[in-house]
Amino acid sequence: MIAYVINPGSTSTKLALARIQGSETPDLPGKLRVTLEKHEVSHPDLGGSLEERLPRVRELVARATRDWPAPSAIVGRGGLVGPVAAGTYRVTSELVAFSLASPFGEHASNLGAALAFELASHHGVPAFIVDPPTVDELLPEARVSGVAGIERQSRFHALNARAVARRAAHEVGKRFQDARIVVAHLGGGVSVTAFKGGRAIDTTGALLDEGPFSPQRAGTIPVRGLLDLVYSTPREDLERRLTQDSGLKGLTGTADLRELERRERTDADVRLAIEAFVHAVSKSIGAYSAIQGRPDAIVMTGGVARWEALVDRVEANVGWIAPVMVFAGELELEALAEGAGRVLLGVESAHEWKPRERV
Numbered sequence: 302m303i304a305y306v307i308n309p310g311s312t313s314t315k316l317a318l319a320r321i322q323g324s325e326t327p328d329l330p331g332k333l334r335v336t337l338e339k340h341e342v343s344h345p346d347l348g349g350s351l352e353e354r355l356p357r358v359r360e361l362v363a364r365a366t367r368d369w370p371a372p373s374a375i376v377g378r379g380g381l382v383g384p385v386a387a388g389t390y391r392v393t394s395e396l397v398a399f400s401l402a403s404p405f406g407e408h409a410s411n412l413g414a415a416l417a418f419e420l421a422s423h424h425g426v427p428a429f430i431v432d433p434p435t436v437d438e439l440l441p442e443a444r445v446s447g448v449a450g451i452e453r454q455s456r457f458h459a460l461n462a463r464a465v466a467r468r469a470a471h472e473v474g475k476r477f478q479d480a481r482i483v484v485a486h487l488g489g490g491v492s493v494t495a496f497k498g499g500r501a502i503d504t505t506g507a508l509l510d511e512g513p514f515s516p517q518r519a520g521t522i523p524v525r526g527l528l529d530l531v532y533s534t535p536r537e538d539l540e541r542r543l544t545q546d547s548g549l550k551g552l553t554g555t556a557d558l559r560e561l562e563r564r565e566r567t568d569a570d571v572r573l574a575i576e577a578f579v580h581a582v583s584k585s586i587g588a589y590s591a592i593q594g595r596p597d598a599i600v601m602t603g604g605v606a607r608w609e610a611l612v613d614r615v616e617a618n619v620g621w622i623a624p625v626m627v628f629a630g631e632l633e634l635e636a637l638a639e640g641a642g643r644v645l646l647g648v649e650s651a652h653e654w655k656p657r658e659r660v
């Protein structure tokens with residue numbers, strides 16, 4: 302089977318031509334054999350709303366995939382589609398429209414359904430999304446905050462976090478559904494998530510949610526300071542500041558951690574900011590370990606996990622809890638291809654998406 306894989310980001314869109322074959326292991330029918338030819342189309346200067354960006358990205362994707370062999374399906378990264386169970390979803394025109402104007406927030410991933418749907422219509426094949434960021438499997442007690450009416454929502458790196466958690470479970474000799482894994486996704490956004498029984502039972506979230514600050518997002522901040530900002534800043538400006546100009550960028554002037562790695566030796570402010578990042582990530586890993594009993598493994602993943610010395614510092618803090626594994630970068634293209642493959646090969650059925658405000 303051949304599937305085209307589309308993973309839109311804010312400054313580039315990652316693509317893959319996936320060749321998918323069934324499992325060779327009868328006991329593990331979902332363990333597909335997938336090979337990917339990866340491509341990346343860059344669009345650093347695209348501004349505007351998602352609907353304004355869509356035609357340009359669509360054109361770049363069409364051009365990049367023009368000479369690829371005929372697909373059996375197109376699979377895109379899902380966006381903020383509301384609380385859903387983990388799995389593969391068939392893309393419909395209703396899902397495309399919802400994603401492009403998502404009431405759950407604006408994010409580049411909201412383009413994934415539209416890009417997949419349009420290319421799939423052109424080829425006359427189905428389109429899918431897999432494990433969108435709003436996969437919601439939270440324990441009831443994880444939803445409750447200390448303010449009646451303010452409920453925690455699940456909005457995290459579900460696609461990559463599930464994929465690396467599954468891989469970590471296999472590495473410790475367990476099935477995903479029998480393992481306890483804590484995943485710290487350290488990318489442009491950061492989320493720390495506890496997996497138990499194959500489900501993401503609690504997460505810090507990644508977009509105006511909680512947990513460690515990221516290269517450019519605020520993470521948890523003291524409520525008193527937030528109140529001061531709320532009463533002195535228009536909402537739109539504040540959202541932009543908290544999601545794009547906070548975290549390491551707000552503290553040091555850059556979200557490029559390779560630059561911070563160079564500056565750390567000579568710049569005391571950078572040193573403190575990185576120490577605070579290590580501290581915050583370690584603290585969340587500890588918290589998300591505590592809620593489920595000692596985990597079988599702790600995983601660090603995402604682009605920041607390429608910084609070995611930083612990862613080592615987190616491991617020095619949390620290594621007593623469980624074995625620490627590092628999957629630097631992400632497995633999103635692989636996870637998308639596998640999600641589509643499981644449906645194409647009849648291992649799983651595709652879910653039908655319906656708009657929902659709550660679980």
Ligand SMILES: Nc1ncnc2c1ncn2[C@@H]1O[C@H](COP(=O)(O)OP(=O)(O)O)[C@@H](O)[C@H]1O
Pocket residue numbers: 310487488489490516556557558559562603604605606607608630631
């Ligand atoms: N080799 C590296 N060393 C340190 N940091 C890195 C490295 N490669 C990427 N990063 C950092 O990772 C972050 C981006 O992570 P990534 O997972 O690629 O982001 P995205 O969320 O956009 O997919 C950036 O802050 C970048 O500076």
Ligand SMILES: CCCC(=O)OP(=O)(O)O
Pocket residue numbers: 408410434456457458459488489490491507508
């Ligand atoms: C929308 C939640 C996932 C997320 O934040 O992704 P990025 O870190 O890639 O922006």
